[in-house]
Amino acid sequence: xxxxxxxxxxxxxxxxxxxxxxxxxxxxxxxxxxxxxxxxxxxxxxxxxxxxxxxxxxxxxxxxxxxxxxxxxxxxxxxxxxxxxxxxxxxxxxxxxxxxxxxxxxxxxxxxxxxxxxxxxxxxxxxxxxxxxxxxxxxxxxxxxxxxxxxxxxxxxxxxxxxxxxxxxxxx
Numbered sequence: 452x453x454x455x456x457x458x459x460x461x462x463x464x465x466x467x468x469x470x471x472x473x474x475x476x477x478x479x480x481x482x483x484x485x486x487x488x489x490x491x492x493x494x495x496x497x498x499x500x501x502x503x504x505x506x507x508x509x510x511x512x513x514x515x516x517x518x519x520x521x522x523x524x525x526x527x528x529x530x531x532x533x534x535x536x537x538x539x540x541x542x543x544x545x546x547x548x549x550x551x552x553x554x555x556x557x558x559x560x561x562x563x564x565x566x567x568x569x570x571x572x573x574x575x576x577x578x579x580x581x582x583x584x585x586x587x588x589x590x591x592x593x594x595x596x597x598x599x600x601x602x603x604x605x606x607x608x609x610x611x612x613x614x615x616x617x618x619x620x621x622x623x
Contacts, residue, residue: 508533
């Protein structure tokens with residue numbers, strides 16, 4: 452029972468960290484913007500239906516917009532990421548497929564699979580979000596640069612969180 456609740460508790464924890472710790476943390480003149488709430492979305496079960504993914508992503512983005520006065524930017528970006536998750540999962544599916552309620556963690560699929568999936572989804576989210584924030588074509592190139600650097604920065608945060616949260620096996 453607790454295994455089926457864990458991804459949703461992780462999502463709640465990542466969202467709370469985003470709201471209370473990372474939301475107003477902008478480094479490098481806006482070139483390093485952490486979007487840590489996406490960690491919870493990336494760790495949702497891999498076999499979750501596309502409709503459930505869109506609902507969860509939309510709710511997560513909407514709640515973030517409400518608490519931070521984002522104006523819909525987070526909702527729109529999270530919905531795009533939710534739409535991309537099934538496609539990315541199909542591209543990266545292992546030969547034996549995914550098991551029910553399996554999470555896309557670093558520990559279960561390895562560094563290369565986790566990094567590929569996280570970076571693809573972060574890039575989709577951040578490119579859309581920074582394009583919306585740019586608002587006009589003249590600012591788009593700088594916005595895309597910020598999207599790339601922020602995606603790699605957030606990916607580094609995801610790796611650190613994954614290594615910190617991995618369970619250590621006891622040796623006898």
